[in-house]
C-alpha cells in the first residue's frame with residue numbers, strides 16, 4: 155500500500171471535522187475524494203502529507219507531494235525551472251540557485267510525462283491554466299513522489315482543460331503512482347477514477363468501484 159490512513163481524527167475549535175477517516179490507496183490506483191463543502195477533504199489530504207497535525211490516527215505513506223487548486227508556480231520563471239524546484243528538498247543549498255544538468259534532465263523527463271516538454275523554456279505566466287497545473291504535477295514528479303495528493307486540481311480550469319488534467323492523473327496512476335484527487339465534479343470522478351471515496355460525517359463512506 156502506498157498510503158494507509160487509519161482512524162484519522164481532527165477538530166478545529168472543538169468542531170469535529172474528521173472522525174475516524176480511513177483510506178487505503180495502492181500503487182497504480184487513482185482515487186477520487188468527493189464530499190460537500192467543509193466535509194474535511196482538504197484536511198484529510200493536508201494531514202496525509204504532513205501539512206496538518208492530526209489529533210489521532212495513523213498515517214503511513216510513501217513519499218508524497220501535493221498539488222493545489224491555486225497551482226503556486228513562480229510565474230516569471232520557466233516551466234523547467236519550476237519543475238526543478240521539486241528537487242529542492244534533496245539539493246544542497248549551494249545548488250539551489252543553479253540547477254545541475256542532471257536535475258534539468260530529470261525535470262525534462264517529468265515535463266515530458268505531462269506532455270509539456272516542448273514548453274520547457276516558456277515562462278509559466280505565458281502558459282494556460284491547464285498547462286500550469288500540468289507543470290505543477292511535473293514538479294510533484296520531480297519530488298520523486300510515489301503518492302500524489304491533488305486538492306481540487308481542476309476547480310479553476312475550463313471543462314476541457316479539467317478533463318485533460320484528470321486524465322493525466324489517471325495515466326500517472328496507471329504508470330504506478332498512487333493518486334488521490336479531491337474533485338467537485340462527480341462526472342469527472344466517474345469517468346476517470348478507479349475508485350470513488352465519499353467523505354460523510356468525518357468518515358469515508360463505502361467506496362464505490364467505478365472501473
Ligand SMILES: Nc1ncnc2c1ncn2[C@@H]1O[C@H](COP(=O)(O)OP(=O)(O)OP(=O)(O)O)[C@@H](O)[C@H]1O
Pocket residue numbers: 166167171189190191192193194195196197198
Ligand atoms: N486551519 C483551520 N482552522 C480552523 N478551521 C479550519 C481550518 N482548516 C479547515 N477548517 C474547517 O474545517 C472544515 C473542513 O475544511 P476542509 O477545507 O477540510 O473541507 P473541504 O471538504 O476540503 O471543503 P471544500 O470542498 O469547501 O474545499 C471547515 O469547516 C473549515 O472551515
